[in-house]
């Protein structure tokens with residue numbers, strides 16, 4: 015037997031061929047993928063319009079504006095009566111609304127709140143529907159809020175917004191309870207309920223001209239204090255009511 019050269023492959027010839035083919039296919043796939051990715055970014059769509067299409071779009075827009083007349087130079091003309099009509103229909107945003115309008119709006123909101131209902135829901139459980147309170151536990155508001163108003167109207171707002179904690183004396187009776195803060199009530203609710211407590215049991219009559227009803231703005235102004243019931247008690251001390 016003649017000597018045959020011994021060829022040894024670590025990998026078979028078949029495998030080398032297969033590897034070459036797979037490698038080539040792989041490269042093509044990668045190149046294709048890169049190409050696709052490069053073109054994936056959204057490009058937006060543009061459409062060239064010829065003159066008649068352009069005119070048609072303008073006419074359609076004109077139709078939507080209704081009542082505007084397109085002039086040859088591209089400007090638009092609108093009939094003043096029609097413009098006023100559009101203002102009436104669609105409303106107009108007046109950025110220079112006079113300040114009076116805002117307080118009128120506030121007053122309208124205030125007028126829509128039933129102060130008696132708010133008192134019934136938020137205060138009557140403790141101070142009673144009669145406003146007489148419970149001696150030794152809950153001080154009266156009837157016949158007492160007028161004195162507090164005369165000392166400082168804002169104090170009444172502060173009691174409602176921040177509550178009250180600490181010993182007080184009302185009509186010779188001592189109270190040392192805790193009134194919860196009711197700051198979650200809206201400005202209009204607080205104003206309306208205080209107006210109710212002052213007018214309902216005759217306090218307003220005693221005050222006469224000294225009483226001018228609370229406005230929501232008065233309540234809002236007290237919110238920035240960020241007080242606690244103890245702070246309100248301290249303020250009460252300054253009023254020298256006892």
Ligand code: HEC
Nearest residue numbers: 136137140151152173178179180181182189190191192193
């Ligand atoms: C959970 C019971 C409770 C509720 C609800 C409550 N109060 Fe009071 N209120 C008290 C107590 C108790 C005091 C006395 C606190 C103290 O002793 O320091 C008080 C004190 C007051 C005072 C101060 C009296 C003073 O002489 O300084 C006013 C005004 C008042 N309440 C009004 C109201 C109004 C208006 C509401 C409803 C928005 C209300 N309270 C809801 C329990 C309550």
